[in-house]
Amino acid sequence: MKRTVIWVLYILMGVQIAFGFAYFVSNFGVTQQFRENLDFFLPMEAVCLIQLTLAAVSNWYVLGELGFRENRYMRGYVCAFLLTVPWLLQMHMARLVWSMAFSVFLWLSGLILQTIREGISGKRTLLLFVAYLLYGIICPDGVYLGGFLLLFLFSQKKQVGARAGFRFGAAAFLTACIIFTANWGLNNTFPEARTIYRENNLGVTAVSRLVWPNFGKNYFFWDDDVKAVLSEERAVWISWRVDLVGEEFYPLLEENYGKKEATKLCLEMGLRCLKDRTRETISEMGQDLKDYFLLPYTIERNLKGEGSSLTAWNYGRMREHTPVLVKYYYRYGTFELPVLLLGSFLLWAFQISEQIGMFLRRNAVGKEAKRELLRPGEGKEASVRKKMLFYVLILYTVWYTARSNVPIDYKLTLPILFIWYLASAAGLLYGTAGNQCGKSVLPADGGNEERK
Numbered sequence: 001m002k003r004t005v006i007w008v009l010y011i012l013m014g015v016q017i018a019f020g021f022a023y024f025v026s027n028f029g030v031t032q033q034f035r036e037n038l039d040f041f042l043p044m045e046a047v048c049l050i051q052l053t054l055a056a057v058s059n060w061y062v063l064g065e066l067g068f069r070e071n072r073y074m075r076g077y078v079c080a081f082l083l084t085v086p087w088l089l090q091m092h093m094a095r096l097v098w099s100m101a102f103s104v105f106l107w108l109s110g111l112i113l114q115t116i117r118e119g120i121s122g123k124r125t126l127l128l129f130v131a132y133l134l135y136g137i138i139c140p141d142g143v144y145l146g147g148f149l150l151l152f153l154f155s156q157k158k159q160v161g162a163r164a165g166f167r168f169g170a171a172a173f174l175t176a177c178i179i180f181t182a183n184w185g186l187n188n189t190f191p192e193a194r195t196i197y198r199e200n201n202l203g204v205t206a207v208s209r210l211v212w213p214n215f216g217k218n219y220f221f222w223d224d225d226v227k228a229v230l231s232e233e234r235a236v237w238i239s240w241r242v243d244l245v246g247e248e249f250y251p252l253l254e255e256n257y258g259k260k261e262a263t264k265l266c267l268e269m270g271l272r273c274l275k276d277r278t279r280e281t282i283s284e285m286g287q288d289l290k291d292y293f294l295l296p297y298t299i300e301r302n303l304k305g306e307g308s309s310l311t312a313w314n315y316g317r318m319r320e321h322t323p324v325l326v327k328y329y330y331r332y333g334t335f336e337l338p339v340l341l342l343g344s345f346l347l348w349a350f351q352i353s354e355q356i357g358m359f360l361r362r363n364a365v366g367k368e369a370k371r372e373l374l375r376p377g378e379g380k381e382a383s384v385r386k387k388m389l390f391y392v393l394i395l396y397t398v399w400y401t402a403r404s405n406v407p408i409d410y411k412l413t414l415p416i417l418f419i420w421y422l423a424s425a426a427g428l429l430y431g432t433a434g435n436q437c438g439k440s441v442l443p444a445d446g447g448n449e450e451r452k
Contacts, residue, residue: 002350006431009343012336013081013425019329020084024052026325027093032317037095044095051092051099055083058106065113066385066422067429078425085421086326086333087299087410090318101139102414107131108146109392112153116384125168128153129175136179137186141399143179147172148395152388203253203266204246208404210270210281215239215249218273226265229256242405285401291408292397295416298408300334309408337424344427351430393419 029045031037040047059079068075083089091099108131115124132150136143150172187194211218216236219227229252238244253262274281291298291307302311319326396416400408410417 002347002431005343005346005350006428009340009347009425009427009431010077012340012343013077016332016336017080017084019325019332020080020086020089022325023084023086023089023322023329024048024093026322030093030321032090032094033320034094034096034317038097040095047095048093051103052083054103055088055092055099055106058103058110059083062106062110062113065110065117066389067382074428078422078428081425082418082421085417086318086329087314087417088414090314091411091414094317096411097138098411098414101135101142102418104131104135104138104142105145105415106418108135108149109388112149113385113388115153116156117381120168125171129171132172132175133179136176137182141403143176143183145395145399147176149392152391156384201250201263203263204250205402205404206270207249207266208242208245208406209285209402211273212242212245212405213239214273214277214280215245218269218276221272221276222269223265225257225261226253226269229253242407284405288401288405288408289397292400292413292416293393295408295410295413296334296337296420299410302408303330303334307408309410311408311410314409314411337420340421340424340427344424344430347427347430389419389422 028048029043031044042050056079059082060075063075063079063082068078083092088102091102108128111124111128111131115128118124128150132142132146135146139145150168154168154172207215216232216239219232219235230249234248238249250262250266253265256262257265291309298307298309299311301307302309303315315326315330318330392415396413400413
């Protein structure tokens, strides 16, 4: 039964890899028409190859740190599977920053796990902050999200060490300052190209998340300074499109009152709306939390016309050249995930069952061996991996829920998709770990030596 489940997982993953290869061949060099496409000097073929190469290398590296080091064939197969997840491959073959940002995220995550496993070193610390620097410049929210990822490493005090902790924190602060300075310079030098990638300031976030879409309904409750520069008709118009909060409303306030006062007025509006519409606002945020956390399920709902998102827009850009292929590629991507998750769960259950059976048969072994039997795998190292993956899933879910009220855009949240599909393939590790674990902790004579 166990072997059958393993082969089912391999076959299902293989079908997706075949879909991905077909999409790559038929769309190689095709430019997807996103409005935020970057004007690279390189041809589209070179962009695809560079982004796919970086994604493959970063996937291979992080999979090694996530427990796939021993079996190189399995590691390569899972790497190919994760590269060909429809929404990830779409970004690897687009003129957008999200593929590059995702690759740097994987590199940073792998470095964090390696540092926890092997300890702090000068070279590794330098690489950590180079990865953080790149993530903060490429991705608009990377300075914050990357900082939270480093905070997870810092929280592992035994691995970092008290003496190195202060230097680590000082280096992180210095790198964050460099990122803010670099982004400020790039935003001023390339205002048009960088507009779509700028991070929200606190005022825009407050109005977008807490006020919109009730912007027009609450018009008469706003401060007189707000109503002095914004008519009721314009407020109703802004209520139709959340992006107008950052594109029209906030610049209007900043132009008339300055950045500090504009942010203050926005925060007051957000607090007032939260107070007046507490239940409605919390309900909206709860729905977004669920949608981001269950992102593959959300994409499936969006394809059926349910929910507010940019999934249909992204899907339209991907299917322009090969509509039939992309239709079935998308559908298969949403179909296979629950089946793979079920298969991985079964393999995990088989592993636990084997370990319990072995524990009951060898109940005469020492206490230390018993404890290892009940915790198969690599003990604390495996536990840290799971904690970090869950931490990243929660971090990106909460961050993009709180960041604004814009429709869900899976381009921004590739790490969430990566974790879900990684979890669906994790059963391959469970399928081979049980026997190895049992052998590693049991004495050759079944515990007789200790009883002597």
